[in-house]
Amino acid sequence: MQSTLAADRIGRRCGSPLRxxxxxxxxxxxxxxxxxxxxxxxxxxxxxxACVSSGFSGPSVPADSWYASSTPIPRHVExxxxxxxxxxxxxxxxxxxxxxxxxVMATPPLVLVTSPLRQRPSGELVVDEILERKLYGSTWFSVxxxxxxxxxxxxxxxxxxxALGNGSHSLIPExxxxxxxxxxxxxxxxxxxxxxxxxxxxxxxxxxxxxxxxASRSSTGRRGKGSAAVTASKxxxxxxIPEALPLPDRREQTRLxxxxxxxxxxxxxxxxxxxxxxxxxxxxxxxxWPEFALFNHSCAPNTTNYVIGDSMVVRxxxxxxxxxxxxxxxxxxxxxxxxxxxISILSDEYGFECNCTRCMAEQAHFDKVADVYLELFExxxxxxxxxxxxxxxxxxLEAIGELQREVQSWLRRLYGLFRKTLLAPDVRHYVIxxxxxxxxxxxxxxxxxGQGEDSSSLQxxxxxxxxxSRLIINSAPRLLAHAILQGVFELSGDKExxxx
Ligand SMILES: C[S@@+](CC[C@H](N)C(=O)[O-])C[C@H]1O[C@@H](n2cnc3c(N)ncnc32)[C@H](O)[C@@H]1O
Numbered sequence: 001m002q003s004t005l006a007a008d009r010i011g012r013r014c015g016s017p018l019r020x021x022x023x024x025x026x027x028x029x030x031x032x033x034x035x036x037x038x039x040x041x042x043x044x045x046x047x048x049x050a051c052v053s054s055g056f057s058g059p060s061v062p063a064d065s066w067y068a069s070s071t072p073i074p075r076h077v078e079x080x081x082x083x084x085x086x087x088x089x090x091x092x093x094x095x096x097x098x099x100x101x102x103x104v105m106a107t108p109p110l111v112l113v114t115s116p117l118r119q120r121p122s123g124e125l126v127v128d129e130i131l132e133r134k135l136y137g138s139t140w141f142s143v144x145x146x147x148x149x150x151x152x153x154x155x156x157x158x159x160x161x162x163a164l165g166n167g168s169h170s171l172i173p174e175x176x177x178x179x180x181x182x183x184x185x186x187x188x189x190x191x192x193x194x195x196x197x198x199x200x201x202x203x204x205x206x207x208x209x210x211x212x213x214x215a216s217r218s219s220t221g222r223r224g225k226g227s228a229a230v231t232a233s234k235x236x237x238x239x240x241i242p243e244a245l246p247l248p249d250r251r252e253q254t255r256l257x258x259x260x261x262x263x264x265x266x267x268x269x270x271x272x273x274x275x276x277x278x279x280x281x282x283x284x285x286x287x288x289w290p291e292f293a294l295f296n297h298s299c300a301p302n303t304t305n306y307v308i309g310d311s312m313v314v315r316x317x318x319x320x321x322x323x324x325x326x327x328x329x330x331x332x333x334x335x336x337x338x339x340x341x342x343i344s345i346l347s348d349e350y351g352f353e354c355n356c357t358r359c360m361a362e363q364a365h366f367d368k369v370a371d372v373y374l375e376l377f378e379x380x381x382x383x384x385x386x387x388x389x390x391x392x393x394x395x396x397l398e399a400i401g402e403l404q405r406e407v408q409s410w411l412r413r414l415y416g417l418f419r420k421t422l423l424a425p426d427v428r429h430y431v432i433x434x435x436x437x438x439x440x441x442x443x444x445x446x447x448x449x450g451q452g453e454d455s456s457s458l459q460x461x462x463x464x465x466x467x468x469s470r471l472i473i474n475s476a477p478r479l480l481a482h483a484i485l486q487g488v489f490e491l492s493g494d495k496e497x498x499x500x
Pocket of ligand 1: 144151294296297355
């Protein structure tokens with residue numbers, strides 16, 4: 001969930017694609033968006049209406065208004081309810097059949113720290129805001145997961161949206177036996193300079209805070225990076241929080257920091273297409289959306305999520321049946337890492353062994369292709385990718401051609417193995433998703449060499465897949481491997497991706 005905190009380290013430790021930001025190697029995300037949207041929807045203008053008619057709208061939420069102006073997004077939590085799930089603590093399950101593209105949840109933050117595009121503020125700022133604004137008085141902090149199994153057993157239910165009025169936000173979970181209604185707290189926005197001052201004052205008077213869980217993780221050097229703004233509720237229980245609420249003791253502060261670590265969500269950008277429609281500048285952000293924090297993880301999730309305005313919006317990316325668990329992916333970009341890397345991140349950073357269908361499928365067949373696959377992955381990210389960037393900067397077309405041939409030969413070897421080992425199609429698709437960087441590199445080589453779209457050469461066929469993948473990444477920054485696969489294999493056709 002705290003992709004911000006994890007991702008910084010993942011890049012260094014695993015040599016993940018974050019080291020070589022493939023998705024930024026040709027254009028920035030913002031620059032690419034209109035280009036790829038145009039390429040797929042040339043018959044439709046890119047407008048709020050186009051968004052709505054192309055599947056952005058959910059039947060139960062009037063989503064068209066979300067994209068027309070920078071109006072607040074109404075809270076929507078009715079499609080899911082809390083359930084106890086074996087081995088996972090609590091999770092969210094569908095209360096009705098959910099269609100592809102339907103809004104599963106739209107929920108406001110308890111606290112949100114924003115920054116300029118492609119800068120993610122540190123999670124420590126979230127902790128600081130919680131302390132500074134006395135948000136620790138919110139009932140949420142007594143029920144959200146804090147790393148202890150006890151916390152994942154706390155029973156409560158989501159307050160119905162209609163009880164709170166249209167456009168208002170509950171920051172209060174409903175205890176199971178004692179239904180409670182609360183007035184929504186008014187959000188406040190403070191400038192970063194105020195937040196930084198408060199931070200300095202608080203750290204001077206409260207040494208304990210520095211020792212908090214996140215404080216010990218400040219080696220990422222992201223704390224306070226760039227200018228940022230903070231949106232927070234005035235108090236987790238609205239006016240119910242007494243002004244004189246004492247600062248939590250050191251132990252409780254450490255626990256609060258853990259709640260932030262396990263439940264915060266951060267990204268480099270908000271949804272670019274939605275921002276364009278709403279006339280807003282996309283921002284980097286990190287925040288705590290308590291209702292959203294109840295989703296468990298899957299490496300092949302059935303939803304995608306992104307921030308519009310200040311709200312976290314979750315949409316189904318495949319049909320979901322009543323009672324089925326609704327999942328998100330905690331990994332962000334590392335979702336395209338090979339299985340062995342993913343499970344170690346989830347275990348190290350999030351404290352659980354992932355046994356989602358994708359991990360199980362890959363685990364069962366992985367040994368058949370593991371060596372070649374991991375070698376290729378390393379080679380592309382550690383050697384060939386950086387070499388391409390260098391060659392392109394130097395205008396060395398010969399070197400680019402050489403790199404292109406090298407990636408092609410890697411892929412031929414791997415596909416040869418696929419054929420020999422009769423890898424199950426679903427596993428093969430998952431493995432190919434993790435080869436996104438290799439395809440992206442082929443596309444980049446082809447583009448740098450000025451190779452045309454009409455050629456039937458491998459690199460151009462591969463580039464189609466890579467372009468589709470990019471399209472999906474751009475329109476849903478929380479990228480989904482299975483969505484990419486759907487795009488690549490259903491639109492291009494599976495065979496098109498095979499080297500000949
Ligand atoms: C943001 S919380 C999700 C909600 C949490 N299950 C609860 O009871 O509050 C993240 C934590 O949920 C658990 N979790 C999430 N996805 C899981 C999965 N696929 N398998 C096992 N545990 C999972 C892990 O303990 C993880 O650190």
